[in-house]
Amino acid sequence: MVVKVYGPAFACPKRVLACLIEKEVEFEAVPLDFLKGEHKDPEFLKLQPFGTVPVTQDGDYVLYESRAIMRYYAEKYKSQGTDLLGKTIEERGQVENWVEVEAHNFNPPIFNLTLHVMFSSKLGFPRDENVIKESEEKLGKVLDIYEERLSKSKYLAGDFFSLADLTHLPFTQYLVGPIGKEHMITSRKHVNAWWNDISNRPSWQKVLQLYDAPL
């Protein structure tokens, strides 16, 4: 069964695409035009009542929320492709710890940077320089903690690549590219080595090749 992934051009769905490529799971991308309001279409809302992406559809089985979808496919195809959950329950615990750190510490400031630097004019709201400044400061503090962590282990959850690293790819790609704050990564030795490692994985390069344009 080919897995349908809705909204491939957006950041969160790109997490899912990278995960599916790592797991060697075949997928079909289904584009959605947010500016035309396709995410509020009644048929789409039957799949995802909150009107956001990604959604995956695998026969009758529908899932949403990028981090939930990644966990499901990483578990379903545990022995296929790259193991993304760790080998033991304790390793998986660390993966979950750092997936949650990404969601609750890393994502809020980098999401605000994305919104105000990349999308304010497109979406028609004022770019707020205070939000940008505060978000950069908060993100810097988070990255200082990552720097310390990555001085002790090669990846966030330990010495193995996992969902904890993969989940950082889409928004960090914006940070070093269109947001124009690559220095936040390159100025931190271990964070920089980690970023070079994970962003050069064939899975992520493939995602960028297929769906580069940030929307």
Place this chain on the structure above:
Amino acid sequence: MVVKVYGPAFACPKRVLACLIEKEVEFEAVPLDFLKGEHKDPEFLKLQPFGTVPVTQDGDYVLYESRAIMRYYAEKYKSQGTDLLGKTIEERGQVENWVEVEAHNFNPPIFNLTLHVMFSSKLGFPRDENVIKESEEKLGKVLDIYEERLSKSKYLAGDFFSLADLTHLPFTQYLVGPIGKEHMITSRKHVNAWWNDISNRPSWQKVLQLYDAPL
């Protein structure tokens, strides 16, 4: 080994306590006084570099982020106490879907209500009526989607109680209690039945009995 849980009086650690009680895992609560800055103590920051709670310490094994900790103990003691993850990979996928909905759709507005209604004077920042109004509107829309969902299945992830339900307990308890917006639950038939069910579980009643005071 007794599991140490730091910060039992706060909302997010209460998720972990309810989970440990459901899983019949023995724990020891370690109070932290945020007003005295104990969460920024260098010794505490060695356990949790972001300076937040909960943290669990199980011998040498340290975890943080409430939803990660719940997943770890629910998995580690899969066959002990209440099964909180579903019986199949597909059921677990739905659990993850709704845990993530709680984290990204339900929690932001209810957290803002908590902050502005319950804690603004204590923490010394102005209560913002606009934030309160907008948060209530957003939360109402989320609860409308829950109402629809819970008209089709008894619990959020299906016809079984799981982490997806349990994760809602602490902040919904604030909503119907000190926030004073019980009508948001009682006015929605299926949400109300669900809330009566999950909030009357012995695990949650035990948590309230031990650590009732909202801090």
